[in-house]
Amino acid sequence: MENNISLTLKVWRQNGPKEKGRFETYKLEKVSTDSSFLEMMDILNEQLINDGNEPVAFDHDCREGICGMCSLYINGRPHGPDDDVTTCQLHMRKFKDGETITIEPWRSAGFPVIKDLIVNRNAFDTIIAAGGYTSVSTGGVPDANAIPIPKVDADEAMDAASCIGCGACVATCKNGSAMLFVSAKVSHLALLPQGKVEAARRAKNMVAKMDELGFGNCTNTGACEVECPKGVSISNIARLNREFLKAKLQD
Amino acid sequence: MKLDSKIPQGEMAKKWSNYKANQKLVNPANKRKLDIIVVGTGLAGASAAASFGEMGFNVKNFTIQDSPRRAHSIAAQGGINAAKNYPNDGDSVHRLFYDTVKGGDYRAREANVHRLAEVSNDIIDQCVAQGVPFAREYGGLLDNRSFGGAQVSRTFYAKGQTGQQLLIGAYQALMRQVNAGTVDLYTRTEIVDIVMVDGKARGVIARDLVTGEFQRHFGHAVVLATGGYGNTFFLSTNAMGSNGSAAIKAYQKGAAFANPCFAQIHPTCIPVHGEFQSKLTLMSESLRNDGRIWVPKKKEDAEAIRTGKLKPTQIAEEDRDYYLERRYPAFGNLVPRDVASRAAKERCDAGFGVGATGLAVYLDFKSAIERLGEDAIRARYGNLFQMYEKIVDDNPYETPMMIYPAIHYTMGGIWVDYELQTTVPGLFAAGEANFSDHGANRLGASALMQGLADGYFVLPYTIQNYLADDISTPRMTGDEKEFVDAENEAKAKFEKLLAIKGNRSVDSIHKELGLVMWDFVGMARNKEGLEQAIEKIAAIKKEFYSNVRIPGSGEGMNVELEKASRLADFIEIGDLMARDALHREESCGGHFREEYQTEEGEAQRQDDKFTYAGCWEYQGEDKAPVMHKEELTFEVVKVAQRNYK
Numbered sequence: 001m002e003n004n005i006s007l008t009l010k011v012w013r014q015n016g017p018k019e020k021g022r023f024e025t026y027k028l029e030k031v032s033t034d035s036s037f038l039e040m041m042d043i044l045n046e047q048l049i050n051d052g053n054e055p056v057a058f059d060h061d062c063r064e065g066i067c068g069m070c071s072l073y074i075n076g077r078p079h080g081p082d083d084d085v086t087t088c089q090l091h092m093r094k095f096k097d098g099e100t101i102t103i104e105p106w107r108s109a110g111f112p113v114i115k116d117l118i119v120n121r122n123a124f125d126t127i128i129a130a131g132g133y134t135s136v137s138t139g140g141v142p143d144a145n146a147i148p149i150p151k152v153d154a155d156e157a158m159d160a161a162s163c164i165g166c167g168a169c170v171a172t173c174k175n176g177s178a179m180l181f182v183s184a185k186v187s188h189l190a191l192l193p194q195g196k197v198e199a200a201r202r203a204k205n206m207v208a209k210m211d212e213l214g215f216g217n218c219t220n221t222g223a224c225e226v227e228c229p230k231g232v233s234i235s236n237i238a239r240l241n242r243e244f245l246k247a248k249l250q251d
Numbered sequence: 252m253k254l255d256s257k258i259p260q261g262e263m264a265k266k267w268s269n270y271k272a273n274q275k276l277v278n279p280a281n282k283r284k285l286d287i288i289v290v291g292t293g294l295a296g297a298s299a300a301a302s303f304g305e306m307g308f309n310v311k312n313f314t315i316q317d318s319p320r321r322a323h324s325i326a327a328q329g330g331i332n333a334a335k336n337y338p339n340d341g342d343s344v345h346r347l348f349y350d351t352v353k354g355g356d357y358r359a360r361e362a363n364v365h366r367l368a369e370v371s372n373d374i375i376d377q378c379v380a381q382g383v384p385f386a387r388e389y390g391g392l393l394d395n396r397s398f399g400g401a402q403v404s405r406t407f408y409a410k411g412q413t414g415q416q417l418l419i420g421a422y423q424a425l426m427r428q429v430n431a432g433t434v435d436l437y438t439r440t441e442i443v444d445i446v447m448v449d450g451k452a453r454g455v456i457a458r459d460l461v462t463g464e465f466q467r468h469f470g471h472a473v474v475l476a477t478g479g480y481g482n483t484f485f486l487s488t489n490a491m492g493s494n495g496s497a498a499i500k501a502y503q504k505g506a507a508f509a510n511p512c513f514a515q516i517h518p519t520c521i522p523v524h525g526e527f528q529s530k531l532t533l534m535s536e537s538l539r540n541d542g543r544i545w546v547p548k549k550k551e552d553a554e555a556i557r558t559g560k561l562k563p564t565q566i567a568e569e570d571r572d573y574y575l576e577r578r579y580p581a582f583g584n585l586v587p588r589d590v591a592s593r594a595a596k597e598r599c600d601a602g603f604g605v606g607a608t609g610l611a612v613y614l615d616f617k618s619a620i621e622r623l624g625e626d627a628i629r630a631r632y633g634n635l636f637q638m639y640e641k642i643v644d645d646n647p648y649e650t651p652m653m654i655y656p657a658i659h660y661t662m663g664g665i666w667v668d669y670e671l672q673t674t675v676p677g678l679f680a681a682g683e684a685n686f687s688d689h690g691a692n693r694l695g696a697s698a699l700m701q702g703l704a705d706g707y708f709v710l711p712y713t714i715q716n717y718l719a720d721d722i723s724t725p726r727m728t729g730d731e732k733e734f735v736d737a738e739n740e741a742k743a744k745f746e747k748l749l750a751i752k753g754n755r756s757v758d759s760i761h762k763e764l765g766l767v768m769w770d771f772v773g774m775a776r777n778k779e780g781l782e783q784a785i786e787k788i789a790a791i792k793k794e795f796y797s798n799v800r801i802p803g804s805g806e807g808m809n810v811e812l813e814k815a816s817r818l819a820d821f822i823e824i825g826d827l828m829a830r831d832a833l834h835r836e837e838s839c840g841g842h843f844r845e846e847y848q849t850e851e852g853e854a855q856r857q858d859d860k861f862t863y864a865g866c867w868e869y870q871g872e873d874k875a876p877v878m879h880k881e882e883l884t885f886e887v888v889k890v891a892q893r894n895y896k
Contacts, residue, residue: 015807016807032527034524034525034644035527035528036529036642039528039529042529042758045756046758048802049756049802052802054802055811057810060491061316061321061492062321062323062325062490062491063490063491063529063530063532064326064532064533064638065638065641066326066412067316067320067321067325067326067490069317069321082641084637085641089638089641089642091641091642093644114461114808115461115808121317121318122318124318125319125320128422129426129430132423132426133426133427134381134382134423135427136377136380136424138298138301138302138305138424138711139373139377139707139708141376141377142380143376144335144375144378144379144385144393145337145392148391148392149387150387150391151387151388151389154384154385154387155387157382157384158384158386158416161409161416161419162412165318188384192384194379194380194381
């Protein structure tokens with residue numbers, strides 16, 4: 001049932017990439033437990049604007065858990081205290097009346113802060129540009145049913161492809177590794193005959209780019225899988241390692 | 252204003268082939284000398300930018316988000332139509348074409364729709380080659396599902412995340428071109444004006460949303476693929492950042508804005524529940540394949556449900572009114588969106604609505620779960636059920652979902668000819684941003700089809716026909732007077748907003764606009780209400796320009812400033828929508844005028860007076876726009892009262 005709760009918010013404020021950040025504390029009254037976490041942030045911002053202050057900058061867009069834009073680190077967990085959700089799908093019914101909530105941006109060498117809770121995730125695009133595709137141009141492709149694909153493979157590829165590129169895996173990893181993100185793409189394409197053709201090359205190029213951009217190594221802690229809002233499995237990392245080894249053996 | 256639709260000669264099924272056979276091309280050496288600006292990275296923008304890059308043009312591609320993959324196409328759930336006829340159930344290019352024209356209530360241009368149906372099959376081939384993991388059968392071939400407004404199963408899907416998978420396919424193709432150096436990508440960058448040189452679109456003024464700096468960009472041609480303007484209503488299924496600003500800039504530079512009042516209200520959205528609500532969440536139309544829509548037959552039952560005394564599961568089968576199945580036995584729960592939305596409103600207005608507000612109906616999976624088992628339903632719609640449960644805190648496997656219509660898509664948009672060129676030479680519009688293919692109502696799974704058709708298979712041809720005459724036009728530096736003037740003008744607009752220093756937040760004014768739109772320009776419209784809406788929108792405009800409060804400055808990132816500049820444009824669109832709705836004295840598709848309905852409450856078109864696209868021409872600040880008509884002629888489709896009974 002709907003209730004109203006009062007909250008104390010400790011929010012990370014940072015004017016720009018080079019400025020030093022700090023926590024600011026805000027009080028918020030009468031927040032409906034039916035509102036989403038981002039709607040609670042809207043209420044905070046409305047209050048800040050009405051009081052003559054600058055609102056808190058945070059990334060968000062679709063607000064239905066698919067665009068991957070929202071990226072808040074809430075009480076020490078990416079996307080907050082609920083499983084299989086993005087921040088926009090987290091609802092205030094997960095919090096208690098009187099609770100103090102700490103809100104920070106993703107923290108990782110690969111994702112520098114732009115302002116307040118907004119970080120720069122362009123590194124993910126750069127990794128995809130290094131090989132996260134099949135090298136086909138528009139037109140001149142075979143009929144869609146020309147190559148049958150076993151349903152289990154298609155389904156498994158779909159599971160890997162459901163990654164939304166939010167970066168929670170990197171944010172939660174103590175090494176700041178992007179292995180879950182990279183492996184999801186490598187797996188998605190390697191599982192399909194259309195992507196298998198250049199699977200090894202893709203793995204090698206994407207891993208090289210990931211290393212170059214300053215992401216850490218994977219030490220199999222499994223934290224990424226726990227925090228992934230789409231439930232992308234770390235078994236993808238094993239598949240990436242196989243593809244990577246194959247590529248190295250071919251060198 | 253001249254509206255030349257440039258429909259090619261020949262019979263309908265041969266027009267596109269004839270066009271391609273006779274159009275002008277640009278040879279590879281000359282492609283390297285030509286620059287194309289693509290605004291937007293959704294299905295239409297990303298597919299166009301990637302394809303242009305592959306062909307050898309120099310492309311500059313802009314997005315307001317941090318990555319092309321965030322574009323709102325990503326949120327499309329249900330699927331994409333194509334006329335493959337894999338299920339052998341009688342589908343064909345002709346039938347897809349016919350269904351789309353009929354579904355649009357005979358307000359779309361036949362030739363464009365036919366081309367859309369023709370290239371639909373190529374899209375599926377292309378996406379499979381890119382590695383889009385469409386759903387498959389055990390034999391390894393592609394699976395199809397059915398969707399509203401069709402009697403065949405022609406919808407390809409990837410779980411409930413089809414838009415995501417198609418967009419990622421296009422995004423990956425785009426990033427491949429970024430890697431190859433043919434596409435320059437500008438993220439977190441917003442287009443704030445279009446630059447005109449000698450009557451042609453020759454570039455854009457952009458604003459870097461991180462630094463606040465303005466930039467000048469030249470292009471031999473400019474493509475707008477910036478989506479729809481549903482967020483005029485504040486509450487819609489659109490993403491928070493979706494906006495109509497680029498479309499309004501084009502309109503203000505002389506591009507006609509066609510059929511602005513044609514907005515789609517999607518029947519299956521999670522109902523509104525509080526003032527703090529920021530957006531509405533769609534539940535895919537595919538759910539209507541297995542879900543049955545109902546309200547209680549008795550008003551006292553509905554009342555008891557609203558006050559929490561009864562649960563829906565306690566209502567006996569014979570006391571349920573499956574009103575879509577009752578009214579439309581042939582299509583049942585799969586009637587087109589406009590019909591389903593109005594039927595829900597009719598029941599709720601009559602006092603049979605459920606939920607605390609009485610503005611909701613049930614979407615019930617009980618019989619499907621009994622027939623197929625819970626696991627089968629979970630496999631089909633698991634992610635949607637999970638989404639519903641997270642938002643509403645109720646388990647849809649046990650209790651029926653509550654749904655209500657919400658603004659979802661805008662069929663209206665920038666007027667384009669057959670080549671997708673606007674009335675401004677060199678300015679093209681693709682995807683939801685243009686008005687072209689859906690008439691007065693879009694069928695489910697057709698938006699993804701149109702976005703990718705425009706980007707992969709239409710613009711790569713038609714833009715060459717324009718650019719072939721431009722091969723000796725040298726690149727401009729951006730220091731020309733036209734660019735400098737446009738930049739100064741744009742800067743002045745932002746400074747004007749910052750100088751207001753009023754008392755109200757952008758959102759509070761936007762919510763006020765949204766309520767006026769929903770009450771008077773929403774699901775049911777009438778003359779008196781629309782006249783009131785125009786006055787109210789003018790008052791909101793005045794309030795905005797005298798009382799909006801934007802903290803901070805134009806330097807660095809300023810989210811409130813971005814929102815304010817978009818709201819300024821939503822106010823213009825709202826006014827245009829109300830004017831268009833007022834002038835169109837008929838009911839068709841998503842546009843329902845209460846004065847024009849049959850005795851049974853169905854939409855009544857006035858074909859003798861309104862078989863045209865209403866195209867609005869900008870006349871200057873605070874001057875009433877002028878409407879021009881593109882008359883629609885139907886050579887193939889027999890215009891009839893739509894009948895889904």
